[in-house]
Amino acid sequence: MHVTMIGAGYVGLVSGACFADFGHTVTCIDKDAGKIDRLRAGGIPIYEPGLDMLVASNVKAGRLFFDTDAAEAVRKADAVFIAVGTPSRRGDGHADLSYVYAAAEEIAELMDGFTVVVTKSTVPVGTGDEIERIIRAKRPDAQFAVVSNPEFLREGAAIEDFKRPDRVVVGVEDERARPVMTELYRPLFLNETPIVFTGRRTSELIKYAANAFLAMKITFINEMADLCEAVGADVQQVARGIGLDKRIGGKFLHAGPGYGGSCFPKDTLALVRTASDAGSPVRLIEATVQVNDDRKKAMAGKVSGAVSGDLAGKTVGVLGLTFKPNTDDMRDAPSLDIVPALQAMGAKVQAFDPEGTHEARQLLREVDFKDDPYAAAQGADVLVIITEWDQFRALDLHRVKEIMKAPVLVDLRNIYRPDEVRSRGFKYVSIGRA
Structure with a gap:
């Protein structure tokens, strides 16, 4: 054809x-x-x-x-x-x-x-x-x-x-x-x-309904992560425990800094507007949009808290800028909220992303873009993982500790085991884990 x-x-x-x-x-x-x-x-x-x-x-x-x-x-x-x-x-x-x-x-x-x-x-x-x-x-x-x-x-x-x-x-x-x-x-x-x-209208709605449900699932586990931190539970074990239920499933139950990308943010917002115009509001999705926006903005506070609440004059190394790994897409990426918020707190930001640097340069100001993860960690007071690229999963932590000004790692994607990182002499902060 x-x-x-x-x-x-x-x-x-x-x-x-x-x-x-x-x-x-x-x-x-x-x-x-x-x-x-x-x-x-x-x-x-x-x-x-x-x-x-x-x-x-x-x-x-x-x-x-x-x-x-x-x-x-x-x-x-x-x-x-x-x-x-x-x-x-x-x-x-x-x-x-x-x-x-x-x-x-x-x-x-x-x-x-x-x-x-x-x-x-x-x-x-x-x-x-x-x-x-x-x-x-x-x-x-x-x-x-x-x-x-x-x-x-x-x-x-x-x-x-x-x-x-x-x-x-x-x-x-x-x-x-x-x-x-x-x-x-x-x-x-x-x-x-x-x-x-x-029917044609049903097909159009299926797309929005699918993306809204997945966005809601991400936001749900992120709120569970906050609760886990408050009560001393482990969100990864919670996600596994509920994900093994075939009615729920384990996909999109990975706690993190909030969803981004080309689909979920705009599609959830468009569905909210469409539903409102039709006189049939989708309150769960309205809440999902608001919670996700608030979460991305709040992540800078987690970084600040890792260094005693004061980022003024400090250097923050950032690993990963795209909204997810294996893409160069920066649309609505959490980094677009997190990096400016860190800078507003007085931090100097140096960052590395395997594929997203070209796009990030158009969207982020006064960031020192580096050519590899170790250059981003060099001299940093705190290192933050925002995007879970595979090459960040097996960093030489001994080398990272040696080149950082202070061994503080904030893992917003939970790609490391807390005991393993802390045994290397790091202060380690993650999502939804005591």
Whole structure:
């Protein structure tokens, strides 16, 4: 099949490359000429493990193409995916759908023959209806169907998630779209992946409901972590104890400094706004948003408390800036709250991240960015682990202690065992452990 992906960002590029690997002919379209030139030259504008090899192999096989001009690609397409950004709109928290609607107008002008228009971007309930209205108003003669097909990709594991998903959700109102979507995902039938066909509005809501539930699960275990500290319990053992219950499950029960990234913050906020507009408030999610925001801001206090409550004139070494490991994504990362708060307390911050430094330089001011974790620890009064990159899990603690001004480690991801670190002569502070 011929597939056109409008948007060559994270979702569009990963989805396009994976569809090409399924055997379809895919063209990724993006208005950013620099990005397209880089992709054509073999460069990858984002960090995602394995994506460079996947793109290269499918370009070489003649199944994956990149362009700034959508005309020919849309005209030939059996399915056109809208995979553009839907950031939170300034001021009210609603999803900004301007890029989605602009894509719909462009597709309407270029379609030739029956075309399935698929919304891959995360959009509020009812967006598919508006896309259909836009296309119908512009092209009353057009033969098309609008489908919702939300993505459930985890940054750092996106290729695996696309090729071996828990499920594929497809929202259709026009039955002509069903065989097209079935054929697109036919390779997944070999893995017996559930293909969940629903109504379009239901599909749109499934995406928001899934992300909101996971965000709520993270926030729940973070609040349990605070309670564990207050009563002398261990949050990791609590998480294991409840996670073994199959009704609960162990995933997303890792206490930390709060969730961030490209999905959970904006999607929970958009769901709150959508629910409010519908007169059906989601109070659990409202609380989740507020608790998470407060938690990220409070983490600097935990660092300050590790050095007797005074950071003025002290040097803080920071390990990890991205919102999670195996990505260069800095969107809503906890570090964006923690680092400025440390600086406001008078601390000098020196930091290292394996992949996020370039993005972090655009977002954080007066930070001394280092080239490795030991340089970030050099001369520090306290060392803080914000992101749990694998290379931070086996630091030479003897070396770290020797180069630090004071051996104080604040582990906001609980990647070390307290007794092991303290036996090396460190003051060790973690999350949810006595």
